[in-house]
Amino acid sequence: MxxxxxxxxxxxxxxxxxxxxxxxxxxxxxEAPGVVRLEVDGESAAASDACQPQRVPLVDVxxxxxxxxxxxxxxxxDGTQFETADNDxxxxxxxxxxxxxxxxxxxxxxxxxxxxxLAAVVAIAVLFVQFGVPALADYAARxxxxxxxxxxxxxxxxxxxxxxxxxxxxxxxxxxxLQARFAQVVDxxxxxxxxxxxxxxxxxxxxxxxxxxSGIVVMTDELVELAMHxxxxxxxxxxxxxxxxxxxxxxxxxxxxxxSAIAFAILGxxxxxxxxxxxxxxxxxxxxxxxxxxEADAFAKRWLAEQGIAAHRFDDILCRMEAxxxxxxxxxxSRYLSTHxxxxxxxxxxxxx
Amino acid sequence: MNDTNPPxxxxxxxxxxxxxxGAEYFRIWIVNLLLTIVTIGIYSAWAKVRRxxxxxxxxxxxxxxxxxxxxxxxxxxxxxxxxxxxxIFALLTQFFPLLGLLAxxxxxxxxxxxxxxxxxxxxxxxxxxxxxxxxxGRYGGALAAYVGWAIVAVFTxxxxxxxxxxxxxxxxxxxxxxxxxxxxxxxxxxxxxxxGYAAAGMLLGGVLLAGxxxxxxxxxxxxxxxxxxxxxxxxFWAVLIPFLIVFLLVGAYYQRSLLNASFGxxxxxxxxLRSTLRTAxxxxxxLKNLVLLVVTLGVYYPWAKVALLRYQIENLSVEAEGGxxxxxxxxxxxxxxxxxxxxxxxxxxxxx
Numbered sequence: 001m002x003x004x005x006x007x008x009x010x011x012x013x014x015x016x017x018x019x020x021x022x023x024x025x026x027x028x029x030x031e032a033p034g035v036v037r038l039e040v041d042g043e044s045a046a047a048s049d050a051c052q053p054q055r056v057p058l059v060d061v062x063x064x065x066x067x068x069x070x071x072x073x074x075x076x077x078d079g080t081q082f083e084t085a086d087n088d089x090x091x092x093x094x095x096x097x098x099x100x101x102x103x104x105x106x107x108x109x110x111x112x113x114x115x116x117x118l119a120a121v122v123a124i125a126v127l128f129v130q131f132g133v134p135a136l137a138d139y140a141a142r143x144x145x146x147x148x149x150x151x152x153x154x155x156x157x158x159x160x161x162x163x164x165x166x167x168x169x170x171x172x173x174x175x176x177x178l179q180a181r182f183a184q185v186v187d188x189x190x191x192x193x194x195x196x197x198x199x200x201x202x203x204x205x206x207x208x209x210x211x212x213x214s215g216i217v218v219m220t221d222e223l224v225e226l227a228m229h230x231x232x233x234x235x236x237x238x239x240x241x242x243x244x245x246x247x248x249x250x251x252x253x254x255x256x257x258x259x260s261a262i263a264f265a266i267l268g269x270x271x272x273x274x275x276x277x278x279x280x281x282x283x284x285x286x287x288x289x290x291x292x293x294x295e296a297d298a299f300a301k302r303w304l305a306e307q308g309i310a311a312h313r314f315d316d317i318l319c320r321m322e323a324x325x326x327x328x329x330x331x332x333x334s335r336y337l338s339t340h341x342x343x344x345x346x347x348x349x350x351x352x353x
Numbered sequence: 354m355n356d357t358n359p360p361x362x363x364x365x366x367x368x369x370x371x372x373x374x375g376a377e378y379f380r381i382w383i384v385n386l387l388l389t390i391v392t393i394g395i396y397s398a399w400a401k402v403r404r405x406x407x408x409x410x411x412x413x414x415x416x417x418x419x420x421x422x423x424x425x426x427x428x429x430x431x432x433x434x435x436x437x438x439x440x441i442f443a444l445l446t447q448f449f450p451l452l453g454l455l456a457x458x459x460x461x462x463x464x465x466x467x468x469x470x471x472x473x474x475x476x477x478x479x480x481x482x483x484x485x486x487x488x489x490g491r492y493g494g495a496l497a498a499y500v501g502w503a504i505v506a507v508f509t510x511x512x513x514x515x516x517x518x519x520x521x522x523x524x525x526x527x528x529x530x531x532x533x534x535x536x537x538x539x540x541x542x543x544x545x546x547x548x549g550y551a552a553a554g555m556l557l558g559g560v561l562l563a564g565x566x567x568x569x570x571x572x573x574x575x576x577x578x579x580x581x582x583x584x585x586x587x588x589f590w591a592v593l594i595p596f597l598i599v600f601l602l603v604g605a606y607y608q609r610s611l612l613n614a615s616f617g618x619x620x621x622x623x624x625x626l627r628s629t630l631r632t633a634x635x636x637x638x639x640l641k642n643l644v645l646l647v648v649t650l651g652v653y654y655p656w657a658k659v660a661l662l663r664y665q666i667e668n669l670s671v672e673a674e675g676g677x678x679x680x681x682x683x684x685x686x687x688x689x690x691x692x693x694x695x696x697x698x699x700x701x702x703x704x705x
Contacts, residue, residue, distance in 0.1 A: 014416065019682030021482040021532060023417055049681065064420075067403055068377045070410025071418040081483040083417060104403060107384045114380040117387040118652065124390055 011089045013071075015040060015051035018079025022049045028074065028082050030093040034058040036074065038082060051080045058097060065102045066091065129259060134288065137254035141247045146192050152213040152249055157198065160218065168199035168221055175199055181230060182217070185237050188303065191245050197237070199224075207321050211240035213249040226320055234307075235300055235314035242299030248292040255288050290341045297346055315347035322349070366627070367673050371666040373411035375656030381407055382655040398429035409479065412666055415677050422478045465495035476529055484682055489535075490528035498524040515549030516542060522615045531621060532680035540618025548610035552603055559599035566595045601643075605636035616669060623674035630668045638664055 010027035015038060025041040037055045044050055056076055064073040072090045074082040084090065091101055107113050168175065182197040193215035201221040202208070209219040217240045219233070227233045243249070300314055322343040343349065385400035402425045409421040446453045469492050476488040502517040519542045527538035609630035617628040642657035671677070 016483045019484065019532075021484055021680035022676075022678040023415075023482065049678075067410065068381060068407050069372065070407055071413075073420065075483075079483075104384065104399070108380045108403075111380070114383050117383040121383065121387050121390065 008093075009089075010039070011084050011086050011093065013082055013084030013086070015080060015082045017049055017051040018081075020049040020051075022047065022051075024050055026051065026082055028084070030058065030097060034097050036061045036076075038074075038076070038080070051082075052078075054078070054080065063090070063094065063099075066105045068108070125262070128262070133255050133258045133262075134251070134291070136258060137251045140254050141251045144250065149193065149213040149215070149244075149247060149250060152253075156212050156214075157216055157218070161200075164204045165200040165202050165218070165220075167201065169201050170199060170221055170224060174224075177230075178219070178224070178233065181234055182237055185234060185241055185303070188306075193244055195241065195244070207324050209236050209240050211243040213244065213247070215244050217241065217244070223317075223321070226324060227317055228320075229313060229316075231304075231309045231313040232317035234309065235304055236317055238300035238303045239296045239314070242296035242303075243292065245299065246292065246295055248296070252288060252292065293340050293346070315349065318343055318347040319349035363675075365673055366670050367415045367677070368670040369666050370413040371411055371663045372413060373408060373659050373662065375659045378407065378659050379655040395429065398425040398432060401425075401428060408662065414481065414671065415673075417482050420480045422480060423474075461500050462496070465499045466492050468499060469495040472525060472528075481531065482677075482680070484532040484680055487530045487683070488528055489530065490524055494524050494528070515545040518549065518611070519545040522611075526615060526619055530683070533683040534622045534680060537620045538615075538618055539620055540614045544614050544618075548607065548614065552607040552610070555606065556599070556603045559603060560596070563595035563599045601636050601639050602632070605639055606632045609635050612665060622679070624677070625672045627670050627672055628668055629670075630665065635664065 008029065010029050012025075012027055014023040015026035016023060022044065024045055027039045027041070029037045029039075031037055034057060035055055036058050038051075038053050040051055040053050042050075054076060060077050062075045066072065066087055069085075069087055071083050071085045072087060076082075094101075107117075170178075178199065179197055182195075186195040195215040195217065198216055198218045199221065200218055203222070205220055205222070207220060207223040207226040209217065209223055211217050217237060219237065219240075223236065224233060297314075301311055304311055304314060340346075381403060385396070385403060388396040389400050402421070402423050405421040405423065409419040412419045442452075442456075442459075446456075469488075469490050472490060473488045476486040479486045498517075498520040502513075502520045506514040506517040519540075522540075522545075523538050526536060529536045609632055613628040613630055615628075616626050619626040638660060642653070642660065645653040646657055
């Protein structure tokens with residue numbers, strides 16, 4: 001059937017008759033003025049279920065879009081299919097009749113675009129985790145009722161009491177004094193939380209204070225003893241109230257959930273990876289936790305300034321707590337994994353007198 | 354109407370071939386990912402079609418490739434409806450908290466329905482040599498396999514869990530057909546009990562052993578409350594690594610047993626599938642993927658995915674009685690319009 005020597009070389013593949021699985025070697029040409037010609041080879045070409053040679057206008061033939069180097073498929077109007085792995089020949093032939101490869105494939109076959117895309121994805125992911133997730137968590141926390149905070153903290157104090165806290169040994173007058181000062185801090189934080197100061201002794205925790213989401217602030221006798229001035233304790237209490245008012249516990253949970261969802265969406269479906277993907281938020285959690293500490297620090301310092309209490313009171317107690325806990329390690333790794341910012345970043349410590 | 358091709362009495366093994374490469378898939382994946390992010394998720398439907406077309410098309414059997422026919426717009430429509438339905442349910446439970454009680458029955462009775470529809474969609478959108486796959490499983494079958502037998506498994510303290518797995522595989526694979534022939538799932542239930550119990554035993558023994566080792570090493574870690582310090586001391590790793598090894602090995606053993614028993618028990622017409630995965634290479638592959646993913650912060654993902662698929666697909670073969678030439682479209686194959694109508698919404702991906 002071939003006519004002249006100048007005939008372009010055929011695209012080689014296999015063909016199937018409509019609704020039949022018999023594969024036969026076949027050759028295909030795209031000819032002027034836009035006609036597809038199919039030739040069938042092989043000894044079974046005469047079989048009843050063999051595909052038939054034909055000539056059909058290109059517009060009536062559906063050609064699958066290119067993706068990677070996946071075999072291409074021509075579907076003829078009668079259902080005959082032609083399959084070939086010679087992608088470049090198909091593209092060259094289609095190009096002669098003004099048919100361009102798809103845009104997605106154009107993007108996908110270029111390494112510079114892949115590298116640029118990777119850079120863009122990484123940049124977007126970093127920006128999103130840095131700013132987007134906290135902002136979203138912040139927004140979500142605002143829309144959630146305070147009742148959620150109350151439930152988050154409800155059982156925590158009972159658990160802490162059982163595990164690490166003991167009843168306070170401070171005299172009743174001292175307790176009343178501290179409660180009065182705490183009331184002073186809370187007075188200005190009129191945000192709907194039921195604030196309550198719980199005094200406990202705790203050799204395990206040492207000098208420490210912690211805030212539960214419901215508004216309960218726990219302060220240890222050890223911290224009271226460590227303080228040299230009541231304004232120092234006020235400063236720490238203001239810091240803890242800052243955590244509650246900023247709803248940091250809830251936001252922490254929301255942020256972790258957000259990052260988990262993203263990590264899982266991108267890396268979720270290689271079975272061995274799923275476990276790994278879930279550990280990414282844990283690392284980021286520490287970073288977000290440090291941001292919350294800074295926020296609470298800022299809250300405390302603002303409040304101290306409003307009350308006319310010297311700002312160094314907060315620095316003093318922080319430095320003394322740091323010294324009491326034996327000082328922190330200072331390399332980059334432990335800084336990153338640490339849930340609190342390094343003390344030298346938060347407070348100016350005076351050399352011990 | 355004589356077939357000129359004489360029936361070949363010889364049995365030949367036709368291996369599956371997987372031609373995808375990590376480098377090629379990386380470029381598809383990263384472009385998909387970027388476009389999905391930039392379009393706030395809308396492109397994900399197109400991304401899914403390109404991904405599946407790439408993996409299906411890269412899978413060859415006897416010189417011909419598989420093809421995925423899902424349509425992005427239909428998938429997008431289905432996703433929007435799913436998200437919308439969920440949003441409405443979430444919103445309603447805000448105002449009528451008692452509706453939340455309905456969540457469990459909705460999931461228990463709804464998920465099997467979604468599975469049946471999704472499998473139908475998945476199969477009808479798949480073809481080989483121009484002939485479509487199909488699925489004949491009904492809702493009742495899915496409800497029994499996924500929920501009924503789950504309840505049995507729970508009430509037998511999971512002793513009947515392997516039977517539950519068998520029922521699910523039997524439902525998914527045994528109801529599948531290609532062209533005019535149905536697949537037959539022939540693996541006996543006993544084989545699922547054998548590897549299920551073996552895996553459980555290995556996990557229990559391994560965890561005890563690793564726990565003992567970790568306990569010794571971990572004793573040093575207790576004092577190190579600062580995470581940085583624990584990392585440096587090595588105790589953290591001494592605790593983690595034995596467990597990691599146990600999970601990798603048992604995971605690989607279970608996965609290869611499940612896949613071998615599932616696909617290896619399939620017959621269609623005179624042909625039979627064989628799956629020859631082995632534990633050690635699969636565990637090695639898991640480990641390699643894990644390490645490289647950590648080192649590259651996830652960029653290795655496309656290579657990991659391709660390597661895993663390659664190992665699984667290239668261990669699959671057909672013991673063909675004669676050629677694979679004798680299939681013909683079934684009479685019901687003209688129902689593409691119906692398939693797209695019912696199936697397109699349910700493009701959920703799920704494994705065995």
